[in-house]
Amino acid sequence: MAAPRVPLWAICVLRVALATVYFQEEFLDGERWRNRWVPSTNDSQFGHFRLSSGNFYGHKEKDKGLQTTQNSRFYAISARFKPFSNKGKTLIVQYTVKHEQKMDCGGGYIKLFPADVDQKNLNGKSQYYIMFGPDICGFDIKTVHVILHFKNQYHANKKSIRCKVDSFTHLYTLVLRPDLTYEVKIDGQSIESGSIEYDWQLTSLKKMEKASAEAEGWDQAAKDKSQDWEKHFLDASASKPSDWNSELDGDWQAAMLQKPPYQDGLKPEGIDKDVWLHQKMKNNYLTEYDLSEFENIGAIGLELWQVRSGTIFDNFLITDDEEYAENFGKATWGETKGPEKEMDAIQAKEEVKKAQEEDEDDMFMGRFTGRENSFRAFHRKNEL
Numbered sequence: 347m348a349a350p351r352v353p354l355w356a357i358c359v360l361r362v363a364l365a366t367v368y369f370q371e372e373f374l375d376g377e378r379w380r381n382r383w384v385p386s387t388n389d390s391q392f393g394h395f396r397l398s399s400g401n402f403y404g405h406k407e408k409d410k411g412l413q414t415t416q417n418s419r420f421y422a423i424s425a426r427f428k429p430f431s432n433k434g435k436t437l438i439v440q441y442t443v444k445h446e447q448k449m450d451c452g453g454g455y456i457k458l459f460p461a462d463v464d465q466k467n468l469n470g471k472s473q474y475y476i477m478f479g480p481d482i483c484g485f486d487i488k489t490v491h492v493i494l495h496f497k498n499q500y501h502a503n504k505k506s507i508r509c510k511v512d513s514f515t516h517l518y519t520l521v522l523r524p525d526l527t528y529e530v531k532i533d534g535q536s537i538e539s540g541s542i543e544y545d546w547q548l549t550s551l552k553k554m555e556k557a558s559a560e561a562e563g564w565d566q567a568a569k570d571k572s573q574d575w576e577k578h579f580l581d582a583s584a585s586k587p588s589d590w591n592s593e594l595d596g597d598w599q600a601a602m603l604q605k606p607p608y609q610d611g612l613k614p615e616g617i618d619k620d621v622w623l624h625q626k627m628k629n630n631y632l633t634e635y636d637l638s639e640f641e642n643i644g645a646i647g648l649e650l651w652q653v654r655s656g657t658i659f660d661n662f663l664i665t666d667d668e669e670y671a672e673n674f675g676k677a678t679w680g681e682t683k684g685p686e687k688e689m690d691a692i693q694a695k696e697e698v699k700k701a702q703e704e705d706e707d708d709m710f711m712g713r714f715t716g717r718e719n720s721f722r723a724f725h726r727k728n729e730l
Contacts, residue, residue: 398413
């Protein structure tokens with residue numbers, strides 16, 4: 347008897363149940379977002395955010411997000427969630443960003459912070475785990491940052507990843523996997539992927555720990571080898587004295603003709619000296635958290651600078667399930683991207699039509715003014 351088929355809806359429900367969603371924000375409850383997001387008061391000159399869907403959108407309510415409102419300002423705001431560690435798990439960070447003002451210079455990236463971040467004092471010096479997203483300035487900088495915190499330092503991806511530069515909403519996704527691979531997606535399409543070790547030019551702690559274990563073996567090998575080395579310098583003609591008592595005096599050993607000149611430098615054959623010395627160093631950072639593993643993720647935020655304001659941030663998601671992130675992107679950005687472009691096209695046509703009408707009015711007024719001036723000039727001539 348064939349096993350009963352599981353309906354598709356049940357599979358989808360199971361998939362959602364298996365996914366862990368650490369944070370999700372769509373700003374669908376009006377001004378109550380202010381209860382979740384904390385603006386920094388570190389600087390009185392920080393710019394302010396408002397909830398807006400912009401001048402054109404796919405859905406007036408669904409497309410509402412945090413919008414920057416003041417030119418030439420720094421911005422800092424964050425939201426907290428239940429702390430977690432992604433050790434041994436996939437981590438997906440996703441959100442949408444729309445540079446409605448056609449960004450000339452400014453950031454559109456997000457940051458993930460430790461749970462103990464001081465939200466009220468958030469600023470450019472606040473420690474973060476991950477910085478991800480687009481950054482645009484002039485003709486030279488049009489990049490997607492992927493910066494990871496590792497061994498008390500920030501490390502940027504060595505590859506150049508180009509961001510979108512138009513005024514439409516785009517979906518940015520970062521995937522960090524426990525096998526130390528990563529993937530960057532824009533609008534659901536993979537634009538860069540590879541090895542975190544290779545593309546960040548970093549070494550996994552797992553490899554360091556393995557090398558450290560090997561170094562311990564090398565230390566023992568060096569000790570054994572040094573003993574063998576010394577045997578080559580013993581006085582072979584010497585003999586044990588007749589009154590030597592092994593029980594009282596210990597094992598007898600012939601006197602050395604000379605001290606081995608390279609005893610301190612002994613090392614197993616075939617190992618480079620610099621590598622050998624490096625591996626013998628004690629690495630205090632060889633603890634628990636490897637590349638792209640973070641102990642206490644507990645907040646997400648925007649900490650950036652913009653020359654021209656108007657950027658809208660929306661549809662934030664932090665999860666451990668790639669399929670859930672993909673479906674969430676389709677259900678949000680995927681549903682409104684088409685209508686957004688349609689509304690923009692309609693507005694563009696209306697603006698062109700309005701400009702043409704204004705030009706025609708100006709031409710008509712110009713002709714009328716010219717005829718009126720000619721009429722007045724004719725009458726002045728007759729009066730003379």
